[in-house]
Amino acid sequence: MNKVLIADDNAQITKVLKDYAGKEGWGSYIAYDGDEALRLFREFSKEISIVFLDVMMPKKDGFSVCKAIRAMSQVPVIMITARSEDADKIMGLDIGADDYIVKPFSAAEVMARARAILRRIPQQEESKSRKLTIANLTIDIDNYMVTIDDKEVPLTKREKELLWLLASNSKKVFSRDNLLDSLWGYDYFGDSRTVDSHIKRLRAKLDAYEHPGWAVKTIWGVGYRFEIAEK
Numbered sequence: 001m002n003k004v005l006i007a008d009d010n011a012q013i014t015k016v017l018k019d020y021a022g023k024e025g026w027g028s029y030i031a032y033d034g035d036e037a038l039r040l041f042r043e044f045s046k047e048i049s050i051v052f053l054d055v056m057m058p059k060k061d062g063f064s065v066c067k068a069i070r071a072m073s074q075v076p077v078i079m080i081t082a083r084s085e086d087a088d089k090i091m092g093l094d095i096g097a098d099d100y101i102v103k104p105f106s107a108a109e110v111m112a113r114a115r116a117i118l119r120r121i122p123q124q125e126e127s128k129s130r131k132l133t134i135a136n137l138t139i140d141i142d143n144y145m146v147t148i149d150d151k152e153v154p155l156t157k158r159e160k161e162l163l164w165l166l167a168s169n170s171k172k173v174f175s176r177d178n179l180l181d182s183l184w185g186y187d188y189f190g191d192s193r194t195v196d197s198h199i200k201r202l203r204a205k206l207d208a209y210e211h212p213g214w215a216v217k218t219i220w221g222v223g224y225r226f227e228i229a230e231k
Helices: 011-023 034-044 062-072 086-094 107-119 126-130 157-167 176-184 193-206
Strands: 003-007 027-031 050-054 077-081 099-102 131-134 137-140 145-148 214-219 223-228
Touching: 003 011, 003 034, 011 027, 011 107, 027 034, 034 050, 034 062, 050 062, 050 107, 062 077, 062 176, 077 107, 099 107, 131 157, 137 157, 145 157, 157 176, 157 193, 157 214, 157 223, 176 193, 176 223, 193 214
Parallel strands: 003 027, 003 050, 050 077, 077 099
Antiparallel strands: 131 137, 137 145, 214 223
16 A cells, blocks of 8 residues: 655645545655654655655755655655745755645645656565665665674664665765765764764674675765675
8 A cells, every 4th residue: 555754734734635645545644844754754664655745844844855865765755835936846856856736736636646656666576675685695674684694793773774775775876975864864963974983883793704795885085885796
């Protein structure tokens, strides 16, 4: 069943969208500010199929939320806002939104656009998206278990999340800011040395095991990438 994250500080709008989603047989998560939207997304990202996102919200605006979501996921995002200026639309689309709807809107149209977007996206099997095996490494993020040669590696929760993010996007180079946004949150007030420290500890633990076919690599001047050796 599809589930939608509806983020808007207007309770009447969230109710209308939730009701229309329910008519489609979709479940809903509701957030009334940007911080809550990101918390729900991080907690339920596996279940969320699409996001309806207001721009003007308390605590964190929709542009910031969209940017943070896009740093960790490719889930579709439809921005819904009273701001009709072309510059705002362009900004929303440039930072990763899939569509942009101006208030007042028709809830039926929002759902039609959501259905159209989801039809274009191949559905992944959950087993493929949440459990990953590369050579002798297996990451089961549903159960927060990492094994090498069938031996469990004693990683912290954050280290497992970091390894999962890198390994499940092995062709992508992540900057330190990307990793901060994805794992610590867009509003994290620490600095990039937090990422470096976690990478250092993660590597030290992984290096206690044989792993000739893969490694967490530093891309100098850019960030980090999970590299798989070519056969």
